[in-house]
Amino acid sequence: MAWTRQILRVNLTNGTCTPEPLNMQWAFDYLGSRGLASKYLVEEIDPRVDPLSPANKLIMSTGPLTGTMASTGGRYTVVTKGPLTGAIACSNSGGFFGAEMKFAGWDMLIFEGRSPKPVYLYLENDRAELRDAAHLWGKSTWHTEETIKSQHQDPQIRISSIGPAGENQVLYACIVNDLHRAAGRSGVGAVMGSKNLKAVAIRGTKGFGGIRDFPEFLKVTTEKKQILADNAVTGQGLPKYGTQVLMNVINEIGALPTRNHRDVQFEEAGKISGEAMHEPRASDGKPQLVTNAACFGCTIACGRISKIDETHFSVVNKPEYWGASGGLEYEAAWALGAANGVGDLEALQYANLVCNETGMDPISFGATVGAAMELYELGILTDAQIGIAAPFGSAQTLVTLAEMTAKGEGFGRELGQGSKRLCTKFGRPDLSMTVKGQEFPAYDSRGIQGMGLAYATSNRGACHLRGYTVASEVLGIPFKTDPLVTEGKAGLVKAFQDATSVFDASGLCIFTSFAWGLADIQPQIQAACEGDWSLDRLNLVGERIWNMEKQFNLAAGLTKKDDDLPPRLKTEPAKTGPAKGLVNGLDVMLPEYYELRGWDAQGVPRPETLSRLGL
Amino acid sequence: MQKSLSIDPVKCTGCLQCEMACSYTHTQSINPSKSRIKVFSFEHEGRKVPYTCTQCSDAWCMHACPVDAIKLDAATGAKVVLEATCVGCKVCTIACPFGTINYMSDLGKVQKCDLCDGDPACAKACPTAAITYVDADWTGLERMRVWAQRANAAAL
Numbered sequence: 116m117a118w119t120r121q122i123l124r125v126n127l128t129n130g131t132c133t134p135e136p137l138n139m140q141w142a143f144d145y146l147g148s149r150g151l152a153s154k155y156l157v158e159e160i161d162p163r164v165d166p167l168s169p170a171n172k173l174i175m176s177t178g179p180l181t182g183t184m185a186s187t188g189g190r191y192t193v194v195t196k197g198p199l200t201g202a203i204a205c206s207n208s209g210g211f212f213g214a215e216m217k218f219a220g221w222d223m224l225i226f227e228g229r230s231p232k233p234v235y236l237y238l239e240n241d242r243a244e245l246r247d248a249a250h251l252w253g254k255s256t257w258h259t260e261e262t263i264k265s266q267h268q269d270p271q272i273r274i275s276s277i278g279p280a281g282e283n284q285v286l287y288a289c290i291v292n293d294l295h296r297a298a299g300r301s302g303v304g305a306v307m308g309s310k311n312l313k314a315v316a317i318r319g320t321k322g323f324g325g326i327r328d329f330p331e332f333l334k335v336t337t338e339k340k341q342i343l344a345d346n347a348v349t350g351q352g353l354p355k356y357g358t359q360v361l362m363n364v365i366n367e368i369g370a371l372p373t374r375n376h377r378d379v380q381f382e383e384a385g386k387i388s389g390e391a392m393h394e395p396r397a398s399d400g401k402p403q404l405v406t407n408a409a410c411f412g413c414t415i416a417c418g419r420i421s422k423i424d425e426t427h428f429s430v431v432n433k434p435e436y437w438g439a440s441g442g443l444e445y446e447a448a449w450a451l452g453a454a455n456g457v458g459d460l461e462a463l464q465y466a467n468l469v470c471n472e473t474g475m476d477p478i479s480f481g482a483t484v485g486a487a488m489e490l491y492e493l494g495i496l497t498d499a500q501i502g503i504a505a506p507f508g509s510a511q512t513l514v515t516l517a518e519m520t521a522k523g524e525g526f527g528r529e530l531g532q533g534s535k536r537l538c539t540k541f542g543r544p545d546l547s548m549t550v551k552g553q554e555f556p557a558y559d560s561r562g563i564q565g566m567g568l569a570y571a572t573s574n575r576g577a578c579h580l581r582g583y584t585v586a587s588e589v590l591g592i593p594f595k596t597d598p599l600v601t602e603g604k605a606g607l608v609k610a611f612q613d614a615t616s617v618f619d620a621s622g623l624c625i626f627t628s629f630a631w632g633l634a635d636i637q638p639q640i641q642a643a644c645e646g647d648w649s650l651d652r653l654n655l656v657g658e659r660i661w662n663m664e665k666q667f668n669l670a671a672g673l674t675k676k677d678d679d680l681p682p683r684l685k686t687e688p689a690k691t692g693p694a695k696g697l698v699n700g701l702d703v704m705l706p707e708y709y710e711l712r713g714w715d716a717q718g719v720p721r722p723e724t725l726s727r728l729g730l
Numbered sequence: 731m732q733k734s735l736s737i738d739p740v741k742c743t744g745c746l747q748c749e750m751a752c753s754y755t756h757t758q759s760i761n762p763s764k765s766r767i768k769v770f771s772f773e774h775e776g777r778k779v780p781y782t783c784t785q786c787s788d789a790w791c792m793h794a795c796p797v798d799a800i801k802l803d804a805a806t807g808a809k810v811v812l813e814a815t816c817v818g819c820k821v822c823t824i825a826c827p828f829g830t831i832n833y834m835s836d837l838g839k840v841q842k843c844d845l846c847d848g849d850p851a852c853a854k855a856c857p858t859a860a861i862t863y864v865d866a867d868w869t870g871l872e873r874m875r876v877w878a879q880r881a882n883a884a885a886l
Contacts, residue, residue: 182760183750183760184747184750184751184754184760184855186857211746214746214762218760218761218762218763271763294773319763320761320763320764321761322753322757322759322760322761322762322763322764323759323760323761324757324758324759324760324761326760329754329758333754340857344857354743405775405776406776406777407743408743408744408776408778409743409744409745410745411745411746412745412746412747412750413743413745414745414747414857416743416745416857416858420776421776422776438773438774438775438776439773439774439775439776439777440773440776
């Protein structure tokens with residue numbers, strides 16, 4: 116119950132699609148989605164494989180609460196070995212694709228090998244076919260969705276696809292579903308591209324009836340939805356401003372990384388904030404924001420749907436961009452904006468649209484542009500090399516580089532490799548604002564100390580979605596801690612990481628955790644799933660998932676030196692704001708964290724830890 | 731008092747809780763493909779619009795049915811398909827101007843909104859009150875209230 120108990124194995128080399136039963140022992144040990152897909156990956160691939168080789172696998176997985184009326188129960192996760200980091204990559208996405216997979220009768224899809232030519236998987240309930248995608252190759256994710264729907268004469272198909280960025284193996288290419296949602300980080304789209312898999316198109320009409328106790332499930336999910344509705348963040352802030360509610364807040368506390376982390380406050384933050392998206396524009400009298408939107412089953416509805424200013428330089432004579440579309444979300448607005456010193460809201464939305472349609476992670480793309488702009492200002496990169504002047508703050512440059520990177524043109528090829536490879540190539544690896552090769556998201560760890568540890572120890576490289584201690588350190592959820600100190604942060608980070616693993620494995624959205632704790636999702640899982648799902652067991656599942664990912668990374672060749680921050684964050688103090696004078700205290704927090712995790716001084720899980728977790 | 735479903739698309743976020751609730755109520759399974767209310771997404775305009783049967787007084791589907799398989803539920807005003815009687819001829823689906831009665835190939839029958847015997851699951855499940863179940867004679871009441879408030883504010 117709560118699993119369909121069926122997975123589909125797609126061998127792209129041989130062109131075969133083979134159903135097999137879900138390993139239920141693994142489902143009981145790893146729950147679903149992130150946890151279960153990672154277990155399959157760990158069991159099935161050599162951790163040392165080249166991520167872009169046929170020996171790597173790409174797994175798409177739902178969780179037990181995906182495709183149910185539990186609020187936000189629509190998520191699916193993509194797990195593979197990541198080309199940007201060489202670590203385990205795990206990106207989840209909302210939209211409607213995950214629920215459709217469940218309704219078609221599948222918990223998980225495993226893609227292996229490499230197709231000799233571009234294909235897409237068409238999945239209609241039990242019917243699975245690999246179809247020719249020659250006519251889709253080179254096309255945007257938007258065009259791909261439209262074409263597949265019209266070709267099958269079925270507007271109700273749900274689709275995940277890659278754009279040109281994934282095909283060109285931009286190392287931070289993402290997989291886009293339902294036009295505006297994405298499994299965004301760590302380059303999962305590049306892996307899909309390396310397999311010549313353009314898209315997965317699903318139509319599910321079987322539905323899902325596998326809920327252990329339906330009356331109880333309806334009762335408890337209804338109660339828990341009320342908690343989300345009554346909460347200031349999930350009931351008001353997120354629906355009204357989306358994640359962009361954070362832009363001014365994070366800037367004020369001096370933790371908005373600006374100009375490749377040279378600064379921690381952006382003087383134009385207000386112009387690119389959630390509030391600014393509500394303000395009528397001078398040109399047409401309309402605000403950029405059209406409406407908020409929900410993913411499947413979500414009663415928060417934080418998604419932003421906006422219309423770009425038709426008179427903006429980026430879209431003049433490009434009516435294909437004038438319709439309503441996804442964005443801006445906070446991370447994208449930050450990475451395309453503050454990280455480059457660009458304060459032009461419309462330019463950010465255009466760059467964001469380019470990322471959506473071509474399938475690029477706007478966080479890594481924007482942050483890589485930030486690194487390039489710093490190299491340019493230092494005179495290391497020139498106009499001739501880049502093909503355009505690239506000073507911080509240039510909206511024109513941002514827009515041009517977005518187009519070039521997606522198409523793999525000129526200097527765009529360098530940008531498509533991410534900031535670590537870019538900065539290393541030009542002799543300044545220290546200027547790459549990354550962990551394990553993945554670019555930071557929108558929180559400066561000098562102003563939010565716990566995030567430094569969360570970034571350094573995140574199993575998929577720098578990331579805010581593996582242990583979002585911002586909730587505690589800034590928003591006071593579930594309790595307030597001081598963002599400027601390192602004391603207590605090791606325990607806080609561990610607790611957030613383990614709990615987040617469970618949220619991700621359940622099929623729910625981590626944004627519910629602004630209002631819910633594990634104790635709120637436990638009864639929902641218990642009502643849906645067979646077996647005894649106590650809070651203790653869920654805590655153990657979360658810790659098990661974390662340690663399993665860590666084990667994979669160690670086997671892939673990562674070491675303690677990969678659990679580190681760039682020197683800038685540890686040696687260059689914040690220049691302004693409440694954190695003025697502070698650097699990140701990672702070196703204080705890390706040993707305590709390893710100890711709390713039951714790992715040795717090198718960050719290797721001790722035998723007794725592994726045995727306690729059943730690993 | 732007879733009631734009717736009232737839909738305010740501006741409030742709809744497209745979460746599909748209504749489709750899940752409808753399908754569960756009628757099939758004991760979560761299956762939006764079996765929902766009798768559908769949410770349409772107009773991507774270019776950024777709008778979501780739930781749509782279902784309006785329960786016409788002089789219902790085309792009811793008149794068209796050659797075997798009298800569609801009956802009026804006098805208590806709710808719903809036009810209800812009697813599954814045991816329906817022969818799956820689909821004439822009602824042709825007669826309905828709005829497309830809100832549809833043939834289900836797996837059942838060999840048609841299905842449409844039956845107002846859940848007067849307690850519609852979609853309205854209960856909607857988190858934003860985009861779908862409400864209101865006095866059938868006063869479906870415009872809320873809109874009137876909004877305009878009355880505006881008129882009053884202008885007068886102040």
